[in-house]
Amino acid sequence: MMAAGNEVPPTSPREPIPAITADDLAAAFPAIDHHAMQHAPAFNHKVTFNRLEAWDTDEGAGEAWEGIAWFGTDTDRLWLRSEGERVGGHTENADLEVLYGRSVSPWWDVVAGVKHDFKPGDARTWAAIGVQGMAPYRFEVSATAYLGEDGQVAANIEAEYTLRITNRLVLQPLVEVDIAAKDDPEYGIGRGISGVETGLRLRYEMNRRFAPYVGVVHERAFGDTADHRRAAGESVRDTRVVAGVRIWF
Numbered sequence: 001m002m003a004a005g006n007e008v009p010p011t012s013p014r015e016p017i018p019a020i021t022a023d024d025l026a027a028a029f030p031a032i033d034h035h036a037m038q039h040a041p042a043f044n045h046k047v048t049f050n051r052l053e054a055w056d057t058d059e060g061a062g063e064a065w066e067g068i069a070w071f072g073t074d075t076d077r078l079w080l081r082s083e084g085e086r087v088g089g090h091t092e093n094a095d096l097e098v099l100y101g102r103s104v105s106p107w108w109d110v111v112a113g114v115k116h117d118f119k120p121g122d123a124r125t126w127a128a129i130g131v132q133g134m135a136p137y138r139f140e141v142s143a144t145a146y147l148g149e150d151g152q153v154a155a156n157i158e159a160e161y162t163l164r165i166t167n168r169l170v171l172q173p174l175v176e177v178d179i180a181a182k183d184d185p186e187y188g189i190g191r192g193i194s195g196v197e198t199g200l201r202l203r204y205e206m207n208r209r210f211a212p213y214v215g216v217v218h219e220r221a222f223g224d225t226a227d228h229r230r231a232a233g234e235s236v237r238d239t240r241v242v243a244g245v246r247i248w249f
Contacts, residue, residue, distance in 0.1 A: 045071040046248060051201075053215075053244025060088030062240070075103045079111055084119070094118040097128060097144075108133035115146055121187045124149060138162070153181035154189075170211070174199040183224060188232065190224020203246055211246045 047069040055062045066083040079101045084094030099113035108131055115126040130144030139159050146154045160174040176197040180189050201215030218239045221229050226236040 042073050043071075044073070045069070048246075048248035050246055051244055052247070053213075053242040055217075055240045055242045057087060057240065062087045064242075070101070072101075077101045077103075077109070079109075079113075091119050093120050099128060101132075105133075111144070115144075126152075126154070135159070152184055155179040168205045170203050170205060172201050172203065174201070180225075185228065188225065188228040190226075190228060192223045194223070194225040195219065195221050201242075201244075209248055212244070213246060214241070214243050216241055 047067070049065065049067040051064060051066040053064050062085065064083070064085040067081070069080040070077045072078055077100075079097070079099040081097040081099070082095060085092045095115055095117045097113065097115040099111040101109040101111040103109050110129075110131055112129045113127075115128045117124050117126070126146035126148050128144055128146050130142065132142040132144075133140075135141045139161050142156075142158045144156050146152075146156075148154070156176070156178055158174070158176040160172055163171040163173075165171055174197075177193060178195045180191055180194050183189070183191050197217065197219045199215055199217040201213045203211040203213030205211040216239065218237070220226075220237040229236050
């Protein structure tokens with residue numbers, strides 16, 4: 001007799017596993033009709049209003065918008081970009097860009113097309129070329145150069161960062177810089193860095209498509225652009241508290 005604790009384990013399971021049958025294999029690996037499978041469509045689209053906001057000023061209520069839309073495939077897209085601002089019921093500036101975009105890497109697109117300024121001053125059209133995408137450390141960057149009808153050359157650079165505090169609370173800083181290659185006194189623009197806008201917005205995503213927010217925005221003109229504004233009796237800097245909503249569909 002063997003001592004307790006030294007029993008030999010049984011060589012077969014107490015409940016033997018039944019052999020796999022043809023019916024079991026058919027249930028686990030059914031025949032697949034590839035023609036009946038649903039695939040994501042090659043053509044897609046997305047429309048986003050990053051900013052639909054309002055604020056109060058001495059001149060009256062102000063409103064601003066900034067939106068972007070794309071239509072196409074993963075590599076080739078039609079891009080629409082627009083932004084503008086109204087103060088006291090009058091449109092201060094407004095533009096629309098229509099661009100063809102080509103993906104050159106998983107994170108970057110090259111874009112080219114036209115931009116039309118409705119305001120300020122008389123309407124005018126620019127040729128546009130630039131890049132947009134995700135820079136290291138997850139900064140969303142857009143840099144576009146513009147060639148005007150009268151040989152004017154300008155550029156816009158925008159960078160923003162999405163800092164997710166919680167699953168729903170998101171802080172988004174933004175910096176936007178406008179640059180002009182030469183003086184354009186008719187439109188109150190001087191050569192060099194003409195203006196810088198910085199913003200900090202805190203939004204609450206009620207869902208991924210709808211997010212109200214509050215924030216603070218600071219704008220400042222530089223160089224000859226600041227001189228043009230002073231001559232017109234305008235302020236060269238402005239800080240305001242804004243409230244708005246971000247939506248996409």
